[in-house]
Amino acid sequence: MKNFTFIDLFAGIGGIRLGFQSVGGTCIFTSEWNDWAKKTYQANFGDNHPFIGDIVPFPEDEIPDHDVLLAGFPCQPFSIAGVSKKNALGRPHGFECTTQGTLFFDVARIIAAKRPKAFLLENVKNLVSHDGGNTFKVIIETLRDELGYDVHYKVIDGQNWVPQHRERIIIVGFKNKTDFSWDNLEIPEIKLTLKSILHPEDGSEKPEEPYTVGEKAKVHSKYVLSDKLWAYLQAYAEKHRAKGNGFGYGLVTENDVARTLSARYYKDGSEILISRGKGKNPRRLTPRECARLMGFPDDFIIPVSDTQAYRQFGNSVVVPVIKAVAKLMLPHI
Structure with a gap:
């Protein structure tokens, strides 16, 4: 060195x-x-x-x-x-x-x-x-x-x-x-999949509030899309699909690779939505997961609001x- x-x-x-x-x-x-x-x-x-x-x-x-x-x-x-x-x-x-x-x-x-x-x-x-x-x-x-x-x-x-x-x-x-x-x-x-950066939610990771809570360090419910936003994103995607456009949300599982994280992720999270299983609304990534997705170490301090954190990692x-x-x-x- x-x-x-x-x-x-x-x-x-x-x-x-x-x-x-x-x-x-x-x-x-x-x-x-x-x-x-x-x-x-x-x-x-x-x-x-x-x-x-x-x-x-x-x-x-x-x-x-x-x-x-x-x-x-x-x-x-x-x-x-x-x-x-x-x-x-x-x-x-x-x-x-x-x-x-x-x-x-x-x-x-x-x-x-x-x-x-x-x-x-x-x-x-x-x-x-x-x-x-x-x-x-x-x-x-x-x-x-x-x-x-x-x-x-x-x-x-x-x-x-x-x-x-x-x-x-x-x-x-x-x-x-x-x-x-x-x-x-x-x-x-x-090649890594999203499993490598997602919160395991099984207690093998310490909770990091406000991102994960409880004994099993479950992702906080605030990151789950509301019924209204999820319905809007699905309708928006369907409208563009009918026109032959490729616009829409990016729904992924732990076995996938994500689209590009952008600075606008704080708006609706639509480019990277994590599936929570059939019949359940998907969720956004937490700021800690965004940090991992960009290759930042887990001891990297995130002292700002979620909105600012999403912008910062999306621009990094x-x-x-x-x-x-x-x-x-x-x-x-």
């Missing part, structure tokens, strides 16, 4: 950080603007290092020198209109022109100023196809051509590590040319995926 430093941008609740800590990294700077995410992050990491809110107005020269930059940056539309006009007027060009006004610009300006040995950027799979591929083209050209990094990217499905179909684009880069290859990514041979990364990528990057940092 080497010791290296990293900064955690658009940090959320620290999923990417957990992956890089697992291979010997030390976080020395964090940025996250959402106060609820910040509460969860600080409850789990309790740092003494600088923790700032919005990265956009923050001067890059005030960020400490670091070996690795990590960023799960949100995807915003990129406008490349007006580039030639700006060039004609002698205004900034390159990444400053093509990415100004997007959050990726802030990642690029920090890389340009601090020149870390490596970086990892994470985003939704759709980033690759956004705007007919132009958005992704601008990002890769900025990192590779403007900033001069050795860049590699791959869409990775989290269901190789957790029982959830979740595809995300991972972009990694190195300041120097390397022999890094995705072919060496260690993918587990055994699959931690074991990041661990595997961090391990792959380590010899090249």
Whole structure:
């Protein structure tokens, strides 16, 4: 294990950080603007290092020198209109022109100023196809051509590590040319099912209120869908089925793999509903089950309401995926 430093941008609740800590990294700077995410992050990491809110107005020269930059940056539309006009007027060009006004610009300006040995950027799979591929083209050209990094990217499905179909684009880069290859990514041979993350409800697990209660640590009744909501979801799905659409709820058992957990899960839980048997209303996942579905350890503290917890885990990364990528990057940092 080497010791290296990293900064955690658009940090959320620290999923990417957990992956890089697992291979010997030390976080020395964090940025996250959402106060609820910040509460969860600080409850789990309790740092003494600088923790700032919005990265956009923050001067890059005030960020400490670091070996690795990590960023799960949100995807915003990129406008490349007006580039030639700006060039004609002698205004900034390159990444400053093509990415100004997007959050990726802030990642690029920090890389340009601090020149870390490596970086990892994470985003939704759709980033690759956004705007007919132009958005992704601008990002890769900025990192590779403007900033001069050795860049590699791959869409990775989290269901190789957790029982959830979740595809995300991972972009990694190195300041120097390397022999890094995705072919060496260690993918587990055994595929997990939801049984591995669901509360057993048989007393083999200690109760964790308010998620599970009683001697047998049964899931709290508040996670069971009301008759009204269950009837609505079934009617909604039937209406779309009649039109030939695929919209509807995702009903699963412990032997299945879930759909992608999203930040909207708090609304009705419809994308992942756990069957409770014939004639019974299904239930939502508890926030602890969501944490497990994303690969967070069971000692990860959840200090926020269910609504905020669902949003946070739905926006997070699959931690074991990041661990595997961090391990792959380590010899090249």
